[in-house]
Amino acid sequence: MGDPVFNGGLDLGVLGIVAVKALIGFTFVMVGVIFMIWFERKIIADMQSRVGPDRAGKWGLLQTLADGIKLIFKEDLSPDRSDRLVYRLAPYLSVAPAFLTFTIVPIGGVFRGDDDGTLRVLGNDTFLQVADPPVGVLFLLAMSAVAVYGIMLAGWSSGSKYPLLGSVRASASMVSYEAALGLSVVAVVLLSGSLSTHEIVSSQAGSVLDWNIVRTGFVPFVVFLIAATAELNRPPFDLVEAEQEIVGGFHTEYSSIRFGMFFLAEFMNTITMSAIMVTLFLGGPDGPAPIGPPLLWSFFWFTIKLLAFLFLFVWLRAALPRFRYDQLMDLGWKQLIPLSLGWLLLLGAIQIGRDEGWNVVVVVLVGFGIAVVAAGGLLGAIRVADRRRDAFAEPLPNESAELTDAGVR
Amino acid sequence: MDDYLPLVVMFVLAVGFVLLSIASSKLLAPSRPTSAKDAPYESGIVPTRDNPERFPVTFYLVAMIFIVFDIEIIFLYPWAVIYRELGAFGLVEMLVFSVAVFVAFVYLISNGALDWGPLRRSRRLDGTLDGNRTSSSTIRRIPSRTQVEGEAAPPAAREEGASREAVAAGAAVGSTSEASTSTEVPV
Numbered sequence: 202m203g204d205p206v207f208n209g210g211l212d213l214g215v216l217g218i219v220a221v222k223a224l225i226g227f228t229f230v231m232v233g234v235i236f237m238i239w240f241e242r243k244i245i246a247d248m249q250s251r252v253g254p255d256r257a258g259k260w261g262l263l264q265t266l267a268d269g270i271k272l273i274f275k276e277d278l279s280p281d282r283s284d285r286l287v288y289r290l291a292p293y294l295s296v297a298p299a300f301l302t303f304t305i306v307p308i309g310g311v312f313r314g315d316d317d318g319t320l321r322v323l324g325n326d327t328f329l330q331v332a333d334p335p336v337g338v339l340f341l342l343a344m345s346a347v348a349v350y351g352i353m354l355a356g357w358s359s360g361s362k363y364p365l366l367g368s369v370r371a372s373a374s375m376v377s378y379e380a381a382l383g384l385s386v387v388a389v390v391l392l393s394g395s396l397s398t399h400e401i402v403s404s405q406a407g408s409v410l411d412w413n414i415v416r417t418g419f420v421p422f423v424v425f426l427i428a429a430t431a432e433l434n435r436p437p438f439d440l441v442e443a444e445q446e447i448v449g450g451f452h453t454e455y456s457s458i459r460f461g462m463f464f465l466a467e468f469m470n471t472i473t474m475s476a477i478m479v480t481l482f483l484g485g486p487d488g489p490a491p492i493g494p495p496l497l498w499s500f501f502w503f504t505i506k507l508l509a510f511l512f513l514f515v516w517l518r519a520a521l522p523r524f525r526y527d528q529l530m531d532l533g534w535k536q537l538i539p540l541s542l543g544w545l546l547l548l549g550a551i552q553i554g555r556d557e558g559w560n561v562v563v564v565v566l567v568g569f570g571i572a573v574v575a576a577g578g579l580l581g582a583i584r585v586a587d588r589r590r591d592a593f594a595e596p597l598p599n600e601s602a603e604l605t606d607a608g609v610r
Numbered sequence: 611m612d613d614y615l616p617l618v619v620m621f622v623l624a625v626g627f628v629l630l631s632i633a634s635s636k637l638l639a640p641s642r643p644t645s646a647k648d649a650p651y652e653s654g655i656v657p658t659r660d661n662p663e664r665f666p667v668t669f670y671l672v673a674m675i676f677i678v679f680d681i682e683i684i685f686l687y688p689w690a691v692i693y694r695e696l697g698a699f700g701l702v703e704m705l706v707f708s709v710a711v712f713v714a715f716v717y718l719i720s721n722g723a724l725d726w727g728p729l730r731r732s733r734r735l736d737g738t739l740d741g742n743r744t745s746s747s748t749i750r751r752i753p754s755r756t757q758v759e760g761e762a763a764p765p766a767a768r769e770e771g772a773s774r775e776a777v778a779a780g781a782a783v784g785s786t787s788e789a790s791t792s793t794e795v796p797v
Contacts, residue, residue: 301624
């Protein structure tokens with residue numbers, strides 16, 4: 202259990218490896234963010250028949266860097282009604298979780314055959330991930346919960362109306378989708394039998410059929426994808442910064458590089474969440490290695506899968522209109538949470554049924570029956586709530602048949 | 611505990627990065643605050659009211675219902691790791707627990723705890739469902755350019771050499787007598 206680099210105790214070589222790995226992870230995220238912002242602007246531009254950034258560097262590749270330098274030179278304002286300490290603390294709370302979540306992602310390593318994803322460096326075995334805490338998945342959930350604080354406190358401490366509205370929206374929607382996110386990850390833990398991301402990737406090695414996306418039956422993956430999009434506040438769930446309604450949302454009052462930090466954190470989180478999805482559902486760096494060293498292939502497969510998710514997020518932004526707030530809450534609470542909870546219990550029943558020798562068909566049929574009863578109860582509850590609302594809304598004091606008809610004509 | 615050392619290193623790197631960026635901006639950027647710059651942003655309007663201190667109770671309800679589900683998820687994780695050792699007993703326990711939480715959830719929904727959006731104020735009106743009101747009867751068509759130039763345009767406008775836009779605008783706004791010959795009669 203855990204990264205074998207620590208098996209022989211701490212010495213200078215081990216500390217060096219830890220420092221180098223942390224630096225590589227840090228650089229990966231930073232370069233990734235610079236690339237991702239350029240990638241998103243370029244792809245969106247293509248989808249809208251524009252050229253996109255093309256001035257700074259070849260194909261505009263250095264545009265993000267130019268923007269960052271520009272932001273550093275801009276005046277930093279803080280509104281006079283703001284809560285100074287919290288206002289300054291919020292960018293740190295936003296950026297730190299984005300970096301920390303990435304540490305648990307294995308970005309390479311050979312897992313097929315006799316290999317278990319270790320690499321021998323300077324006489325020490327080590328995993329190709331910055332950290333492998335035994336509670337990896339819980340750490341992921343904890344960090345996504347801390348990220349809520351960054352956004353919530355930024356809006357609250359600004360002492361202004363639009364940021365406050367944005368942060369209240371953000372905390373409500375992020376909290377709602379965190380439940381669905383957590384429930385869909387339990388299905389992965391159930392099949393892999395461990396909370397450590399390295400163990401989860403090891404358990405998926407082999408072929409595409411061994412990946413968790415297939416073994417958990419696609420539903421947890423879809424739920425995770427939707428919940429992650431909402432968790433990232435990306436379109437179509439970007440009510441937090443709906444420009445038409447609440448200006449810039451929670452970062453309206455932020456300027457200069459402090460605003461840049463929120464911007465960076467948002468894109469870092471996109472990269473990190475994509476990497477987490479690759480790790481949990483698509484086997485991480487797992488993939489065939491036809492020719493050449495398998496280690497290089499593992500980096501290749503990880504990057505390809507990551508890019509596919511990044512493209513998907515950009516595509517969603519270009520293609521879908523924004524959700525209305527009640528639609529957002531209904532999707533999260535009344536559909537995703539019951540669906541992922543039911544699917545998880547069904548998966549558990551099938552697994553235990555296999556151990557105990559139960560008939561799979563009977564297990565699935567019983568599970569289906571329970572699901573129908575539960576869905577009936579849920580739909581009934583929604584109908585009751587709707588009827589109560591209508592009864593509450595209908596008797597308007599000045600609304601009579603003639604009046605409304607006259608109003609239309 | 612050694613497994614958490616890289617997390618500490620990464621945390622230091624991340625905080626250092628933010629600190630460095632903000633410090634460099636403090637050194638390089640100008641600082642000329644005015645009262646207008648420091649005022650809360652209100653789309654250019656001078657703020658007249660303070661921030662609301664009270665919010666719709668549904669936001670608090672969401673947070674409280676989330677706690678219920680969060681606790682359920684926390685109990686699910688240990689079960690998911692060791693469910694093979696617990697076997698059928700663990701599954702039944704988990705089912706009973708989930709049913710209890712789910713029934714409470716259904717009760718909350720039926721009480722409207724997760725209802726959002728505006729109340730339905732208006733009912734469907736009978737007058738709007740008239741069979742004679744179709745998309746062709748309620749929309750007035752403006753004559754197309756060829757029709758304007760060929761037949762319906764006022765002769766005066768053509769003699770003065772007015773631009774096509776002016777002719778089209780005239781046909782749409784002013785010269786209803788000629789334009790209405792080629793449009794359908796509005797209801």
